[in-house]
Amino acid sequence: MPDSVRVVEVGPRDGLQNEAQAVPAATKIELIERLADCGLRTVEATSFVSPRWVPQMADAAEVLAGLTRRDGVAYPVLVPNVQGLERALAAGAGEIAVFTAASDAFNRRNINASVDESLTRLAPVVEMALAHGLKVRAYVSTVLGCPYQGDVPLAEVVRVTRAVARMGCYEISLGDTIGVGTPGRARAMFRACAEAVGAERLALHFHDTYGQALANVYACLEEGARVVDASVSGLGGCPYAQGASGNVATEDLVYMLHGLGIATGIDLDRLIDTGRWISARLGRAPASRLGRIGGSGGSAS
Ligand code: HMG
Numbered sequence: 255m256p257d258s259v260r261v262v263e264v265g266p267r268d269g270l271q272n273e274a275q276a277v278p279a280a281t282k283i284e285l286i287e288r289l290a291d292c293g294l295r296t297v298e299a300t301s302f303v304s305p306r307w308v309p310q311m312a313d314a315a316e317v318l319a320g321l322t323r324r325d326g327v328a329y330p331v332l333v334p335n336v337q338g339l340e341r342a343l344a345a346g347a348g349e350i351a352v353f354t355a356a357s358d359a360f361n362r363r364n365i366n367a368s369v370d371e372s373l374t375r376l377a378p379v380v381e382m383a384l385a386h387g388l389k390v391r392a393y394v395s396t397v398l399g400c401p402y403q404g405d406v407p408l409a410e411v412v413r414v415t416r417a418v419a420r421m422g423c424y425e426i427s428l429g430d431t432i433g434v435g436t437p438g439r440a441r442a443m444f445r446a447c448a449e450a451v452g453a454e455r456l457a458l459h460f461h462d463t464y465g466q467a468l469a470n471v472y473a474c475l476e477e478g479a480r481v482v483d484a485s486v487s488g489l490g491g492c493p494y495a496q497g498a499s500g501n502v503a504t505e506d507l508v509y510m511l512h513g514l515g516i517a518t519g520i521d522l523d524r525l526i527d528t529g530r531w532i533s534a535r536l537g538r539a540p541a542s543r544l545g546r547i548g549g550s551g552g553s554a555s
């Protein structure tokens with residue numbers, strides 16, 4: 255097991271993008287600031303996707319403009335195409351995340367493109383972003399199953415992972431978009447991708463629909479994973495993956511990591527408060543276990 259893990263907080267983007275109610279930009283900004291206060295060093299802030307597709311993210315520029323950005327904290331933003339990159343550059347983004355999937359069926363519903371069309375679309379986005387000095391992360395969705403096509407061949411997951419790595423993305427986040435994976439398959443998937451691009455370039459992005467995300471993270475930590483995406487209070491889902499629930503909750507992930515003696519730099523009690531705060535703002539109970547209990551019990555903070 256590693257000494258430390260970098261936790262990438264995706265709640266303000268992956269979590270809030272799925273909210274049916276309009277969330278004010280001021281709430282999004284306060285959430286991001288609070289997460290940075292908890293010690294998170296990467297907080298995915300918003301997405302510059304088409305507002306026709308995801309109206310909740312239409313205020314992306316306002317959110318970035320309202321942030322007091324701190325040294326040592328990265329605020330990546332999701333970008334689907336050159337138009338999104340131009341908006342992100344105009345808003346002063348320092349890091350972007352591009353995204354595709356290992357399944358044609360999901361990609362068509364999510365970004366109106368096949369896998370190969372999406373790779374063709376992303377190449378100039380990545381090239382242009384790198385030329386502007388931005389850091390570029392990539393997501394590969396549906397690595398353990400697709401809501402529309404079912405099984406996704408591992409060879410296809412590896413092919414797409416290799417393709418975005420070759421474009422120059424510094425990190426590739428492997429998305430179990432609908433949380434169907436179980437530890438044995440997650441481990442095999444991670445191992446195959448690590449053989450292709452190196453474990454140090456991979457991140458885990460596991461949704462928790464079937465309650466398997468923490469077990470899947472554990473299995474991949476044993477395989478050399480060192481970066482894990484998570485969403486405070488387990489917020490979210492994917493607007494183009496019916497029934498998908500949020501990412502593994504950041505609070506529950508941090509509790510497990512600290513319990514394993516793995517450092518994260520995160521103040522767990524403060525994070526629990528933040529999860530309870532945003533859940534109250536959204537008018538619901540926290541989806542994290544620790545948020546429901548109301549504290550870490552001091553045992554792994
Ligand atoms: P399209 O309709 O094929 O694109 O959508 P288009 O180029 O024909 O444009 C249609 C309209 O959108 C045009 O406006 C464009 O100007 C506008 P109109 O002329 O009709 O008025 N448009 C934009 N506006 C602002 N910013 C832009 C932009 N692009 C086009 N960037 C497109 C293709 C990719 C744009 C669309 O499908 C899209 O935005 N999809 C994003 C869907 C999304 O955000 N999904 C959730 C994120 S992915 C996810 O959650 C998974 C992840 O968490 C990992 C995991 O869990 O596995 C990352």
Ligand code: MG
Pocket residue numbers: 268429431459461491492501
């Ligand atoms: Mg996701």
